[in-house]
Amino acid sequence: MLASKLKKEITYEFPERPETGGVMQVAPGVLWLRMPLPFALAHINLWLLEDDDGWAIVDTGVFTDESQEIWEQTFSNAMEKQPVTRVFVTHLHPDHAGCAGWLTKKLAVELLMSREEYLLCRILVADTGRPAPDTGIRFYQSAGYSPKALEIYKKMFGSFGQYVSPLPESYRRLKDGDLVSIGANDWEIIIGRGHSPEHACLYCADLKLFISGDQLLPTISSNVSVHPTEPAADPLLDWMASLRELKDRIPEDVLVLPAHGKAFRGAHARLDQLIDEHGTGLAALQELCKEPKRAIDVFPALFKSKITGTNLFFAIGESIAHLNYLLNTDRMTVETDKSGVHWYQSTR
Numbered sequence: 001m002l003a004s005k006l007k008k009e010i011t012y013e014f015p016e017r018p019e020t021g022g023v024m025q026v027a028p029g030v031l032w033l034r035m036p037l038p039f040a041l042a043h044i045n046l047w048l049l050e051d052d053d054g055w056a057i058v059d060t061g062v063f064t065d066e067s068q069e070i071w072e073q074t075f076s077n078a079m080e081k082q083p084v085t086r087v088f089v090t091h092l093h094p095d096h097a098g099c100a101g102w103l104t105k106k107l108a109v110e111l112l113m114s115r116e117e118y119l120l121c122r123i124l125v126a127d128t129g130r131p132a133p134d135t136g137i138r139f140y141q142s143a144g145y146s147p148k149a150l151e152i153y154k155k156m157f158g159s160f161g162q163y164v165s166p167l168p169e170s171y172r173r174l175k176d177g178d179l180v181s182i183g184a185n186d187w188e189i190i191i192g193r194g195h196s197p198e199h200a201c202l203y204c205a206d207l208k209l210f211i212s213g214d215q216l217l218p219t220i221s222s223n224v225s226v227h228p229t230e231p232a233a234d235p236l237l238d239w240m241a242s243l244r245e246l247k248d249r250i251p252e253d254v255l256v257l258p259a260h261g262k263a264f265r266g267a268h269a270r271l272d273q274l275i276d277e278h279g280t281g282l283a284a285l286q287e288l289c290k291e292p293k294r295a296i297d298v299f300p301a302l303f304k305s306k307i308t309g310t311n312l313f314f315a316i317g318e319s320i321a322h323l324n325y326l327l328n329t330d331r332m333t334v335e336t337d338k339s340g341v342h343w344y345q346s347t348r
């Protein structure tokens with residue numbers, strides 16, 4: 001009993017972490033680079049893998065002067081002026097894909113990404129500077145946004161490219177189950193869905209390492225959102241399926257190298273926790289919606305802290321993801337009032 005309980009704990013591998021902008025070795029030929037972010041979440045972990053003739057990079061940081069300076073320092077110091085061989089990007093979010101275009105063009109190396117991430121990233125960069133579409137405004141109106149919140153959405157629309165250097169015009173596709181040789185090791189590509197459309201994780205059985213990106217984080221639960229481009233999407237179904245699948249594809253004793261937070265062991269325990277948390281959230285949501293509610297009214301069922309500022313954008317997407325999941329499993333119904341606002345009510 002005790003043994004199984006102990007086995008399920010999450011433990012952190014290293015007492016230290018790299019300084020911001022600094023590098024630390026986590027395994028032979030595997031370096032951990034901690035890059036600053038200009039957001040509430042103030043860092044991202046990037047990974048440098050010793051390749052045949054230099055270093056392969058996994059994830060790149062947001063595209064800012066500060067990130068570029070840190071990359072230049074890393075080339076000279078940690079990489080000892082060995083060339084970058086290629087750039088892997090786990091998924092399209094600006095903290096991961098931001099410098100990928102700049103790095104691959106500057107260094108004339110290949111970008112490796114899954115197809116949906118590559119294409120969606122190019123679309124979002126192309127949307128930069130365009131006005132918010134009517135469908136987007138209607139989407140947030142139907143969720144219960146106030147006129148003030150709608151103004152913030154309109155202002156924020158098209159800001160994706162602010163932190164993303166445009167991707168190169170060609171790339172190499174990563175697919176689920178691919179085995180990619182990097183230096184002396186083979187890394188298996190494991191695709192996860194729900195946080196982003198086709199998120200690539202890298203798993204090395206020999207080194208017992210799992211570069212998880214945002215698919216598995218030790219303390220934060222990754223945002224799972226519905227966006228105006230696909231209002232009826234059910235990303236939570238994909239997310240839960242991916243969490244369950246990961247338990248079959250990576251062993252319990254793997255060292256997880258996450259994009260945020262510290263390297264940890266206890267992948268299965270963390271996956272169980274995340275599955276449980278969503279289950280608890282869904283149950284609380286059903287309880288709250290015994291009386292009809294708008295998406296904007298359901299935050300207390302899903303979030304502990306008060307939602308303010310740009311967090312509203314993430315919270316509304318995540319709330320609709322949970323509501324759509326319940327709609328698709330017949331635990332919720334939705335009605336639209338005369339002003340176009342959706343009201344959700346539990347069926348039991």
Ligand SMILES: [Zn+2]
Binds near residue numbers: 091093196214
């Ligand atoms: Zn992400």
